[in-house]
Amino acid sequence: MLEVNGKILETDDEGYIENMDDWSPEIAERMAANDDCELTDNHWEVIKLMRNYYEEYKISPTVRVLTREIRKTLGADKGNSRYLYALFPYGPIKQAGKYAGLPKPSTCV
Amino acid sequence: MCINRRAPYGTIYALEGLEVVLMGAAFEQDISVVYLDDGVYQLKKGQDTTDSSIKNFSPTYRALASYGVEKLYVETESMEDRGLSEHDLIVPVKMISGAELTELMEQQDVILNY
Amino acid sequence: MLHTVNKSPYEKGSLDTCLRLAKQGSTILLIEDAVYAAITGSSLESKIRQASKQYEFCVLGPDLKARGLDEAKLIDSIRVVDYGGFVDLAVSHDRVQSWL
Numbered sequence: 001m002l003e004v005n006g007k008i009l010e011t012d013d014e015g016y017i018e019n020m021d022d023w024s025p026e027i028a029e030r031m032a033a034n035d036d037c038e039l040t041d042n043h044w045e046v047i048k049l050m051r052n053y054y055e056e057y058k059i060s061p062t063v064r065v066l067t068r069e070i071r072k073t074l075g076a077d078k079g080n081s082r083y084l085y086a087l088f089p090y091g092p093i094k095q096a097g098k099y100a101g102l103p104k105p106s107t108c109v
Numbered sequence: 110m111c112i113n114r115r116a117p118y119g120t121i122y123a124l125e126g127l128e129v130v131l132m133g134a135a136f137e138q139d140i141s142v143v144y145l146d147d148g149v150y151q152l153k154k155g156q157d158t159t160d161s162s163i164k165n166f167s168p169t170y171r172a173l174a175s176y177g178v179e180k181l182y183v184e185t186e187s188m189e190d191r192g193l194s195e196h197d198l199i200v201p202v203k204m205i206s207g208a209e210l211t212e213l214m215e216q217q218d219v220i221l222n223y
Numbered sequence: 224m225l226h227t228v229n230k231s232p233y234e235k236g237s238l239d240t241c242l243r244l245a246k247q248g249s250t251i252l253l254i255e256d257a258v259y260a261a262i263t264g265s266s267l268e269s270k271i272r273q274a275s276k277q278y279e280f281c282v283l284g285p286d287l288k289a290r291g292l293d294e295a296k297l298i299d300s301i302r303v304v305d306y307g308g309f310v311d312l313a314v315s316h317d318r319v320q321s322w323l
Contacts, residue, residue, distance in 0.1 A: 114236075145240065145244075146236055211244050215224070218318075220320045222320065223323065
């Protein structure tokens, strides 16, 4: 459960929200705060890309796929897994995906 | 190679076939995907499940390219039987005849059917 | 290649597609509801007899028995195997493809 701006959202035991249409940037901020993580512009780029990817394909990317997508749009400095894991130490797909309001990815890779 | 012979939604085969391909791709397997018989309906453009409360997974076929799965084959005879043409499909594919498919199957290490 | 088929030919097109696409010389093993294709006196008999010129047909005995099908009424080009025979077929072919 997550309370944002007086609104209560159901989440699963790992903190993923149930409906991605309920998402707002404030929700991402609150989830990050719960993880002691402060969202910077660098985080937001990835979160937005995760959301866009899911909107387009109805599936979360793998780290490899995300890396390639980021390399295409944001360049090689950011399109590598070291950079992504530094931003999202719990795993870029799980953590950025959760902040982006996406469902829990079905695969672990 | 993954061979898909079932229409989407009516059974779970189509979604399972798609997931196994994505899973294989995530593990960097060199995968060919074949759509055959009613399986060609999986790639039909314009699927919209908003009124039937099931997830429309057809956009995910377009993610196959970003997952590195580029060998998509559709059997010409199956398409013709159903009055479909390449323009009806959601992704670019290679059209092959049944005879070509027979040979292609012989070159595979593993064949999974869905 | 060993092809297995497990759906009734009267309900699904699995056997038809297998016969359309299996390379000449392949082995086709009928299991579960596909064993109904192996019986004489059906509308499929001539098709199976014709296909027997190109493929080696086998049928899983326990699945025939379970369905009350008499081995004496099998199309004579079809060989009955037990579970051990199924395993032998799987290991003696380089690949197995299951038509579902």
